Amino acid sequence: MYKKTQYVFNEGKPTFVEVRQYKKTDFPALIEIQKESFPPPFPPELWWSDKQLTNHVELYPEGALCIEVEGEMAGSITALLTDFDPVHPEHSWAEATDNGSIRNHNPVGKTLYIVDVCVRPKYRSLKLGQLLMQAMYEQVVQNDLERLLGGGRMPGFHKYSGRLTAEQYAAQVIAGKINDPVISFLLRCGRTPVSVVADYLEDEESEGYALLMEWKNPFK
Template sequence: MYKELIVFASGRPVKVVIRNYTLDDTDGMIAIQKACFPPPFPSDLWWNEEQLREHVTRFPEGAICAEADGQLIGSMTSLLLQDASLSGSHSWESITDSGYIRNHDSFGDTLYVVDLGVIPNYRKTGIGKWLMQSLYEVVVHLKLKRLLGGGRMPGYHVVSAEKSAEQYLTDVAAGVRSDPVISFLLRCGRLPVGIMENYLEDEESCHYAALMEWRNPFMSHKS
């Protein structure tokens, strides 16, 4: 993948390239993690070289980054899975092989999102949405059924004493509430299809995640 576009950062037009990342981008990819997840987030949970090597060798089509002014400013990683491996409940760690994606199935028909990050200086410029759109294009290009992934619900802890995770997600989808992550995913065209308990060690989300889907519009889907 390689495409060029313009975004506006603080009113300034900036040329952005979205492309597949390679091992040559290792330092830049780790720098994105540091910027997106600063201390006290544990540094051993940032991408490491071995994980990135797995991404670019097992499924390079699903490893994309955004670059501006010679700097990596965002990235998104994914893997292919069969529907059978997604039945029932799962955690981020189990479904992504702790981010190593060694469970990637080249015959899978679901593109599963492992990670999405945009550095703070380029948030609210549309980069996250452009990265998501780019993976939709991968779904179409590879003739996959859908894109799927767990989305954090960082606003849930505020109302967790009075609402279930399912009720909170329903409220966000109906526009009754806004959530920093789920509302963004809705604006990107993804729809909620379920709730995952104990998906991540994430106190803000009370360890829940919303399973969010985008279906390939060029394939028929049974209701």
């Protein structure tokens, strides 16, 4: 059972937060956070459902974490275990996560695959997303896994797609010439690029592209 408490600073004031496994009584709050975190044009059908969340807590509760700020639900991160072949990195989010239902979770897999991470907009200045990602890195080390892996949306890409390929856009974000809300965040979290993948997710802003990014277990 994962549970971690600490303080973050909100406008200079120490603020208590807790990261823990989410449970069924948290579902309404988690779904509401999805709606706030992924507004249109993000497809509403990709928001969590009760059925998907039930699978998360029943099939792999260690990969179903949430964060509270002084008792208020503020965000979540979800993962499953899988195997990954670096030689053939191409895949879609639907293939990797069973459309978010994680029925393809492999208990003996050596890659912790991030299904989703989201934080309520009013709390994003507190860097809660980085705390959630750190909790997953700790799981990688604790469970002797090889890596954490996941595809990062590129929501800024549609502004540049007329003059840059997806690979060129990702390279400019990595070089610090462009700030992308998701990819830049993942870089700050310590993730490193693997490859750009096409047709990863039905996402108008990213035009279907994502940057596959990993964090390798430093003890392996």
